[in-house]
Amino acid sequence: MEKKSKELASRHAILIVHKDYDKIANLSLLFKEQGFYCLHVKSGLEAIKKFEAAEDVIKTLLIQEDSLPLNAYKTIDYIKTELDKSPYCVVLQESGGTEISGSHKIILIDRFFSLGEDMDSLFHDICEQVKNTFAEKPTNCSYSLGYLKEISDNSAEFIAESLQLFSTSVAKEIGDLYLKIKTGSYEDIRKIAHKIKPSFAMLENHKGVEICDQITYQAKDRELKNSIDDLYAEFNRIQHALKTDYPNLNL
Amino acid sequence: MKKILVIEDNPMVIKSLQFKLTKDGYDVIIAPDGREALKLLKDATYDLILTDLNLPFVTGNELIAYVKENLPAIPIIVLSTSTQENIIMDAFNMGVEDFITKPFSPNELSLRVKRLLS
Numbered sequence: 518m519e520k521k522s523k524e525l526a527s528r529h530a531i532l533i534v535h536k537d538y539d540k541i542a543n544l545s546l547l548f549k550e551q552g553f554y555c556l557h558v559k560s561g562l563e564a565i566k567k568f569e570a571a572e573d574v575i576k577t578l579l580i581q582e583d584s585l586p587l588n589a590y591k592t593i594d595y596i597k598t599e600l601d602k603s604p605y606c607v608v609l610q611e612s613g614g615t616e617i618s619g620s621h622k623i624i625l626i627d628r629f630f631s632l633g634e635d636m637d638s639l640f641h642d643i644c645e646q647v648k649n650t651f652a653e654k655p656t657n658c659s660y661s662l663g664y665l666k667e668i669s670d671n672s673a674e675f676i677a678e679s680l681q682l683f684s685t686s687v688a689k690e691i692g693d694l695y696l697k698i699k700t701g702s703y704e705d706i707r708k709i710a711h712k713i714k715p716s717f718a719m720l721e722n723h724k725g726v727e728i729c730d731q732i733t734y735q736a737k738d739r740e741l742k743n744s745i746d747d748l749y750a751e752f753n754r755i756q757h758a759l760k761t762d763y764p765n766l767n768l
Numbered sequence: 769m770k771k772i773l774v775i776e777d778n779p780m781v782i783k784s785l786q787f788k789l790t791k792d793g794y795d796v797i798i799a800p801d802g803r804e805a806l807k808l809l810k811d812a813t814y815d816l817i818l819t820d821l822n823l824p825f826v827t828g829n830e831l832i833a834y835v836k837e838n839l840p841a842i843p844i845i846v847l848s849t850s851t852q853e854n855i856i857m858d859a860f861n862m863g864v865e866d867f868i869t870k871p872f873s874p875n876e877l878s879l880r881v882k883r884l885l886s
Contacts, residue, residue, distance in 0.1 A: 669784075669787055672787075675787055678783065679784070683780060686778075686780065711822055712822065714849045715778050715780065715781050715870040716778060716780045
């Protein structure tokens with residue numbers, strides 16, 4: 518690990534939750550060797566106490582899937598929704614463990630790791646996370662979940678399903694826009710743009726909303742193709758950001 | 769339980785309306801277009817209609833005209849992304865009770881629906 522990354526790692530604590538230290542000893546050792554500050558607790562409740570103590574230095578949580586009395590999902594849910602913390606969350610599974618498939622659970626989790634699996638990929642992901650944590654946040658975010666959170670009282674399941682709907686329905690409608698350009702059905706194009714405008718608005722993407730308005734009300738027939746290209750580019754920008762932020766959603 | 773017919777063709781808006789109105793304690797029935805809505809209106813009774821104006825097959829205005837002529841007791845709230853005054857005025861002139869822009873504010877939706885159903 519290069520010197521700069523080691524400096525960042527020293528400011529990035531990893532909390533590992535597992536009842537049996539022997540099973541995660543190698544993992545812990547690997548991170549410590551690379552300069553990370555590694556903590557170990559035995560249960561989800563102890564992990565919550567660590568986060569409650571406002572230990573914002575904990576940027577990554579690795580937690581045993583069937584931790585007792587709170588399992589990994591309940592612990593992560595509590596930390597993210599009740600304590601409003603947002604660590605990078607990895608669920609540790611016994612080798613051959615079954616992956617939980619409910620999207621309301623998956624959205625809170627950044628990845629799964631099977632104990633016994635090659636540690637390189639996990640290590641690589643966490644190093645990337647270190648870089649991201651300390652990287653400057655972009656000022657022009659392509660989307661926001663603020664509205665979806667407001668309308669659903671922060672329901673992770675609703676948000677995950679809405680993002681999937683955005684991905685599938687807007688992709689289909691943009692495909693239709695290109696088909697309509699080919700057939701010269703300009704009024705249909707304006708209707709489709711009008712229909713998908715709220716989808717961009719719900720993700721608080723103002724550029725998408727603006728382009729939909731342009732297509733619906735302002736663009737001349739000959740300008741529609743360029744506006745559709747702009748809308749497609751904006752959709753791809755959102756999709757890329759969503760896929761990066763929620764790799765488990767299969768968007 | 770009060771029954772609301774939602775006529776809307778954007779799947780994300782449908783999902784959010786269904787989530788919010790169900791949570792508020794209403795029975796929510798969805799029609800993705802005007803033709804399906806007319807069928808549902810002929811088969812059952814509803815306490816409130818929320819409808820988009822730009823609908824496939826049968827337009828929102830045609831649907832409003834049908835309801836006002838045949839089922840005048842059902843109040844209608846129009847859902848639209850449009851803020852163009854002439855479109856809003858046309859809907860009010862046809863007798864709709866209220867108007868909400870999309871995406872809607874959850875509290876505003878609750879209040880407006882409650883007001884018409886109380």
